[in-house]
Amino acid sequence: MVEERRKALREEVDEPAIMFGDGSSIRCRVVNLSDQGAAIELRDASLARPRFELMLERDRSVRKCRLVWAMQNRIGVSFDAAPSHADVDNVDHQ
Structure with missing residues (x-):
């Protein structure tokens, strides 16, 4: 069994989101x-x-x-x- 190292328990959610910075968004x-x-799912963790x-x-x-870990299509x-x-007008959606 994997040892839990988080300071706070996480709530399971299913929320669409946008990662952005450096002039790009995902x-x-x-x-x-x-x-x-x-924890975030995306096409490919190497994109983070x-x-x-x-x-x-x-x-x-x-x-x-701040990226803590990455594995396949999920990051922490x-x-x-x-x-x-x-300011929604400043987010470049892809």
Whole structure:
């Protein structure tokens, strides 16, 4: 059994989201979430940058993220700060 190292329990969710930074954006899906981090599914984990921003489509909240792990089509991130709200016109959707 894998040892749980997270400081906060994560809630299972199914939230469409957008990862963005460096002038690009990637559609993804958040599969679990806590105040400290998340697991995210995307086409290919190798597409994730070491640092990026994540916007949940539901409420347009934006979190600064740091990549912690990557495996196949899933990544784990930790959040650097409390969420803010995006200026939707400045997000380049792909």
